[in-house]
Structures are given as structure tokens and as C-alpha cells.
Amino acid sequence: MTPGVDGASYLDGSVTPGETYRYRLGLFENGTEIAGPSTVVTAPAVEFALRGMLPNPTDGAGAVGFALPRPGRARIAIYSVSGRLERVLFDGAREAGEHRIAWDGLDARGRRLDAGVYFLTLETPLGRRTERFVMIR
DSSP: OBOOTTSOBOOOTTOOTTOEEEEEOOEEETTEEEEOOEEEEEOOOOOOEEEEEESSSBSSOEEEEEEESSSEEEEEEEEETTOOEEEEEEEEEEOSEEEEEEEOSBOTTSOBOOSEEEEEEEEETTEEEEEEEEEOO
16 A cells, blocks of 8 residues: 555556456454455557657657557567568567557667657557658657
């Protein structure tokens, strides 16, 4: 328990988005429970989303934000406006929730991307999302 507005609060960091949990808070006096109301809480569901490149525009270093409503495979890639794959930033499994993938501003060959417009894609079994970002010098 940590101090909160009404004296104490509790943060359960192990919840899964969209799942329902029952919590019971007990008040004890001399080792005997004298009050113990319970409550049912549903963790907010996470929407499937690509949050884009942060910052945008970027001068090279940034991060890609995305959200998955349930665990599964995700692939994050950068494409040029001509459709050429510049780099795969991530291809693997992720838990449900909000995520960030760091990007160093380099392509797959380790060279800095030229200034211009690029497309960022998130592909999962749930679908595909695309966001535009701008690389500046």
C-alpha cells in the first residue's frame, strides 16, 4: 500500500488489459478482520494502435509507440515513400499493453536515413496500421 488521497492506494502492476479482477480490502483489529468489502474492477482494454514515431518530425533518434489488446506477434518496419523496406525495428512476441521500440535513425545497413517522408508499419495477426513520419537533418 502506498499513501494516496484518502490515506492509502494500491497499484496492481500484473493486470491484463480487458480482464476483470476482484479485490478485497480487509480492516483488521487485534488480528481479527472486522470489515472487508470487496470490489470488482475491469482493467481498461487497450485498443490495437500504432502511436507513430516520437518525435515527429525526427532528426534521427526516436521511439515507436504501439498498443496490443492481447499478447501476440508484432512487426514494426520503416518503408520509404517508394515502398522500399528501410529497416525492421522489431519482429517478435509482445505482451498485451502499451509498448515503445527505440530507433537510432539508421537503416538496415547502419546508415542514417536521408531527410524525407517515411512510413512506419505495425503488422500483427489483428491487422496492419501505417503512420507517416518525417526525417529531418
